[in-house]
Amino acid sequence: MSKHRSFLDKIDMKILRILQKDCRISLGEIAEELKISKSKVHYRIKRLEENNIIKGYHAKVNLFKFADDFQVLILIRAKYGERDYRERIANVLSEIPGIWAVYEILGEWDFAVLMRAKSREQFVKELDSRIEGTNLIERTNTIVVSKIVKETEKYIVNIEEN
Numbered sequence: 001m002s003k004h005r006s007f008l009d010k011i012d013m014k015i016l017r018i019l020q021k022d023c024r025i026s027l028g029e030i031a032e033e034l035k036i037s038k039s040k041v042h043y044r045i046k047r048l049e050e051n052n053i054i055k056g057y058h059a060k061v062n063l064f065k066f067a068d069d070f071q072v073l074i075l076i077r078a079k080y081g082e083r084d085y086r087e088r089i090a091n092v093l094s095e096i097p098g099i100w101a102v103y104e105i106l107g108e109w110d111f112a113v114l115m116r117a118k119s120r121e122q123f124v125k126e127l128d129s130r131i132e133g134t135n136l137i138e139r140t141n142t143i144v145v146s147k148i149v150k151e152t153e154k155y156i157v158n159i160e161e162n
Contacts, residue, residue, distance in 0.1 A: 008053070011036065015044055016053070023057045070119055071145035074127070076111040079138045086110065089136045096130045098123070109141070 011034060018030055027045075031038045048054045078089050086104060093102045093113055101114040117123035131137055 007051075012044055012048065012053075015041065016048070019045075019054070019057075070117045070123055071148070072115050072117075072123060073143040073145065074111075074113040074115060075109040075141040075143070076113060076137055077108070077139040078110040079136055081136075085136060089134075092130060092134055092136065097126055 014034055015030060018025060018033065027038045027041045031041045034041070045054065076089070076093075078085055082088075089111065090102055090104060093099055093111065096115070098117045099113055099115045101112075103112045104110065105112050115123065115127070117126065
């Protein structure tokens with residue numbers, strides 16, 4: 001159990017779950033649902049924010065309204081070299097417009113990258129212009145997303161019942 005998780009109790013977990021369903025819910029509604037005072041809810045949420053358990057509150061934007069519906073998963077094999085080559089590659093990838101996730105992975109590939117673009121042409125232009133000439137990447141494998149079956153940013157908080 002992580003040091004942050006060690007101070008979380010069932011009430012904290014329930015608050016997190018409620019906020020994940022609707023982050024615009026009022027403190028009063030949370031308090032009523034959990035049968036605790038509004039001040040206790042406020043204190044707990046503040047503590048969760050201060051300990052970086054709650055990292056922010058976000059609007060879920062429909063990206064298709066912006067026509068950014070060309071999505072790809074890119075697997076990247078790095079060229080082995082200097083000690084910090086993975087960090088350098090991660091930094092280069094993180095700066096490319098349209099890339100919304102960069103994962104360092106184990107196995108045959110070194111990175112998995114998720115990217116959105118308006119078109120295939122924009123994808124190729126953004127990626128090629130940034131990684132060409134860096135001499136950091138040995139090989140890539142690009143997988144085009146044909147249909148989104150499920151996509152969520154939510155981590156569902158499990159509340160363990162004793």
